[in-house]
Amino acid sequence: MAYEVCRELPKNVRVILCRMRGLETSKWSKLKPKKWKWRRTVTLHFEDHTADVRMWAQTLDRRAFNEKLESWYNNIEN
Helix, strand or coil: CHHHHHHCCCCCCCCEEEEEECCCCCCCCCCCCCCCCCCCCCEEEEEECHHHHHHHHHHCCHHHHHHHHHHHHCCCCC
16 A cells, blocks of 8 residues: 555655664564563654655555565665
8 A cells, every 4th residue: 555655645745764663572562572571672763765765656566665665664774
């Protein structure tokens, strides 16, 4: 759905991506930690990627578009 929305993105709309870290070992996570950590550091990272997302949606197919987003969310440098 992100691909379809970004293909028709109006000029006055900005796309802000948010990456979250530190919630992987919460009690609601599917990952089962070996030891509970009741206090953890949680970080939120916001970046404006309007130009990138607009270009990706116009030049890439759906699969490649999703791979670009996944690599950003997983913090893998391209």
